[in-house]
Amino acid sequence: MQLWEIQGILEAELLWEPVDLQMEIEMARAADLMSDVLNRSQGGELLITGLVNSQVIWTAELAELKAIAFVRGKRPDQETIGLAKSKDIPLLATKLLMYEACVRLGMRGLPGSLGTIW
Amino acid sequence: MEEKVLEWDYEINGKDFRNAGKVSSKVKEILKELGFDPDFVRRVAIASYEAEMNVVCHAERGVLHLTISPEELRIVVKDKGPGIQDIELAMQEGYSTASPEIREMGFGAGMGLPNIKKNVDKLNIASTVGEGTVVDMLIKPSSIREFG
Numbered sequence: 535m536q537l538w539e540i541q542g543i544l545e546a547e548l549l550w551e552p553v554d555l556q557m558e559i560e561m562a563r564a565a566d567l568m569s570d571v572l573n574r575s576q577g578g579e580l581l582i583t584g585l586v587n588s589q590v591i592w593t594a595e596l597a598e599l600k601a602i603a604f605v606r607g608k609r610p611d612q613e614t615i616g617l618a619k620s621k622d623i624p625l626l627a628t629k630l631l632m633y634e635a636c637v638r639l640g641m642r643g644l645p646g647s648l649g650t651i652w
Numbered sequence: 653m654e655e656k657v658l659e660w661d662y663e664i665n666g667k668d669f670r671n672a673g674k675v676s677s678k679v680k681e682i683l684k685e686l687g688f689d690p691d692f693v694r695r696v697a698i699a700s701y702e703a704e705m706n707v708v709c710h711a712e713r714g715v716l717h718l719t720i721s722p723e724e725l726r727i728v729v730k731d732k733g734p735g736i737q738d739i740e741l742a743m744q745e746g747y748s749t750a751s752p753e754i755r756e757m758g759f760g761a762g763m764g765l766p767n768i769k770k771n772v773d774k775l776n777i778a779s780t781v782g783e784g785t786v787v788d789m790l791i792k793p794s795s796i797r798e799f800g
């Protein structure tokens with residue numbers, strides 16, 4: 535699934551531009567516990583999270599996650615957005631709740647870190 | 653012929669949560685530039701980040717020392733801080749003394765040391781209460797690890 539499709543499905547706003555909207559994303563991972571993301575992810579995922587601090591960006595950078603979608607209408611501060619930009623990690627912000635965001639993407643066929651939807 | 657060894661030192665500041673990850677990001681950059689396999693780089697980056705995060709969360713300050721030789725990569729993170737009283741207990745998944753502030757950032761679930769162990773080939777922790785902790789990690793580029 536490409537980033538522009540994810541943006542549309544989540545009715546999300548891009549937090550910095552320009553980003554490569556054709557970026558191919560093959561998996562997603564939803565979590566608010568960054569240690570769990572570090573423990574169980576493949577690399578290459580879209581991270582769906584309700585946390586907006588800089589540790590989310592560092593986690594994505596170090597675990598090689600491709601992009602981040604913030605749920606519940608939460609947004610990181612400018613410095614954190616700047617950090618993501620410097621690491622070339624696209625940021626999306628949606629008003630959807632975590633579950634809704636996951637279901638929408640799952641229904642459109644985006645698998646999780648284990649490569650499955652069910 | 654003498655064996656070629658590359659070395660780097662980076663300082664880590666306690667409680668500097670905004671920059672916690674910067675040093676490990678540098679480590680990752682170095683390994684990428686040297687052309688290491690992406691899975692290996694990712695494993696090192698994750699172990700390094702958890703160790704860096706532990707200095708930021710639990711200690712006052714520390715130094716990350718990276719050594720690369722043809723056979724192996726070694727990261728030693730040495731800090732000045734409270735130390736760990738019971739290392740075996742600290743290694744258990746779920747054991748944590750982290751503050752609510754750390755939990756709010758998505759850490760402090762007691763998974764850091766187990767995460768490190770999972771990603772390295774050899775882990776050695778030495779600690780003196782009231783002085784500090786040394787986390788010594790060895791990672792071999794050839795070893796293949798399973799996801800899970």
Ligand SMILES: Nc1ncnc2c1ncn2[C@@H]1O[C@H](COP(=O)(O)OP(=O)(O)O)[C@@H](O)[C@H]1O
Nearest residue numbers: 706710735742748749750760761762763764765
């Ligand atoms: N560098 C350190 N200095 C002092 N204590 C530490 C250090 N690293 C780990 N610890 C102790 O070990 C516990 C477990 O560490 P870890 O598995 O990384 O989990 P967490 O950091 O999430 O608490 C910590 O809560 C802390 O009590």
Ligand SMILES: [Mg+2]
Nearest residue numbers: 705706764765
């Ligand atoms: Mg930790």
